[in-house]
Amino acid sequence: MPGEAYGLISLLPALVAIGLTLASRQVLLSLFAGIWLGATILVGYNPVSGSARALEFVVSNVTATWNMKLLLFTLLVGAMLGMIFLSGGMSALATRIAKRIQTRKQAELGTSILGMLIFVDSYASTMITGSVMRPITDEFDVSREKLAYILDSTTSPTASIAVVSTWLGFEVGLIKQQFTELGIQADPFVMFLQSIPFRFYSLLAIALVFVVIITDWDFGPMQAAERRAERTGKVLRDGADPLIETQEDDIVTPDSVSPRWWYFAAPIVSLVVVTAISLLYTGGLTVSGFFGPLTNGNIDGSTTALVDSISNASTANAILWAAFSGVVTIFSILVGHARVGLEPISDAIFEGFKMVMFPVAVLSLAWSIGAVSQSMDVGPYIVSVAEGVITPAMLPAIVFIVSVVISFSIGTSWGTMGILFPVAVPLAHTLGAPLPSAIGAILTGALFGDHCSPISDTTVLSSMFAASDHVDHVNTQIPYAVLAGAIATGLFLASGYGIPAVPALIVGLVVLVAGAYVLSEHVSIARFTVYDSDADFGADD
Secondary structure (H helix, E strand, O other): OOHHHHHHHHHHHHHHHHHHHHHHOOHHHHHHHHHHHHHHHHOOOOHHHHHHHHHHHHHHHHOOHHHHHHHHHHHHHHHHHHHHHHHOHHHHHHHHHHHHOOOHHHHHHHHHHHHHHOOOOHHHHHHHHHHHHHHHHHHOOOOHHHHHHHHHHHOHHHHHHOOOOHHHHHHHHHHHHHHHHHOOOOOHHHHHHHHHHHOHHHHHHHHHHHHHHHHOOOOOHHHHHHHHHHHHOOOOOOOOOEOOOOOHHHOOOOOOOOOOOHHHHHHHHHHHHHHHHHHHHHOOOOHHHHHHHHHOOOHHHHHHHHHHHHHOOOHHHHHHHHHHHHHHHHHHHHHHOOOOOHHHHHHHHHHHHHHHHHHHHHHHHHHHHHHHHHHOOHHHHHHHHHHOOOOOOOHHHHHHHHHHHHHHHHOOHHHHHHHHHHHHHHHHHHHOOOHHHHHHHHHHHHHHHHHHOOOOHHHHHHHHHHOOEHHHHHHHHHHHHHHHHHHHHHHHHHHHOOOOHHHHHHHHHHHHHHHHHHHHHOOOOOOOHHHHOOOOOOOOO
16 A cells, blocks of 8 residues: 555554553553554554564664664763762752852753753753753752753754754755755755744744743643642652653762762763764864865865765764763763772663663654654655645745644654655745745754654653653643744744745744733633642642
8 A cells, every 4th residue: 555545544643642642641652552553554454463563663763773873872871870970970060050040040041041052962952951950940949841841942942053063964964955956056054044044933932931931921731830849849740750760869979979060071071072073073074174275264165164074974973972982981080080989880870771761762662653654654645735735925834834743743853854855845946935934944843843742752852851751741841832833833924925034033022922921821721730739729829
């Protein structure tokens, strides 16, 4: 049966997985149910063969080279964190930071700013920011749901528009491929820069974080979660299942060790620096290739060499090497400076592995259900439905909406970009629609699902390093994502009818502030009992 013949049925696996996850709060079982359903459909509705095919999907995705490297990266990060906990470095750094933070608002702003400053890689940013700031936000009774939201809304959106990040190479590479095939004489990197003002959703999502923090205008389930935390001191609701099991308190720093803040900083700096260097190295950048044009006064030549290198870089290898360098750094500190024995170090590494085992399982199944959806051609189906109503003026908005639906369904922004670029860019070129807005619509729409889909690896990692219940994170974040996404849709419609990006964005920010105010202060929400715990209060108090 050809993929396109599945039609509306192609959406079922992802919808079942997402619906069951939100309803039952059993992430692993829900994801596998979606995988099994899709596999059963693919083999002709034979449940026995479908079970075998479902297992094949899991095995093939876990053993895929890129995925395997990411899983190994996650395990190495767990080992590194376990040893950092053992060193007491995180507590020492958190103590130094806490001396400068006096209020909940400062703790939330500090988390947001740190998440944006580490823009070289979204995974590294989530891991570092969550690990450093979680003890501090806990001290000021910031809910884990709020912490996860801040991580998710400041790491990937920032990395996706940063001019030096692990995202840049993939995004510029997709643009370059389409320009080559279509014979478009334009610089892909320049087009990337021109698309940034049109990343309406990404920019609004970042802005909304600061609006909510500064004004305290939380809304929806997040409002109840924050009131619970602030009034009862419970950063997690009763019965919550944090996605990360091992906490710093589970690993005891030996009495002989005097914790230093740089015990934490050194491996983290190593991770970030090695990530940047590895991106350039795997992309083929040489000293002569960069400094040669520069010594001849050709700054553009050096910039081109830098961009080409990042575009051709192996992101998986870069972050894997970086994580290993972080492990080696903290191991060397523990043995050489802190004088810790090998047995407690081995125990800490094991605890670190335990810390990330559940997220590893979730990631594996999330990739598998994404593969099931792609095997059923869910992307081409959604595109085919949208193509019938596309006009040049409506193209940016429709492309954005299609990107949102696909990314939420398959849980990966990069997969969504890969599906849409070969369709949307040629369509925009043929219709004469502005390429920066069309490309911006793909890139920012793809981020929506990566940002809040329960089967997205980024959403999983945000829950993991915030030590939040995964379903609680999804439930509390979706209203914020929908608000930013709805406004972004309107802005893409406006841009399609000739409104420049910057004025449209300014109007969008005004609407965003007004929307947050109305939802927080003037919209009555139902009582969220799962967040209220023992406290006798509701959203209208």
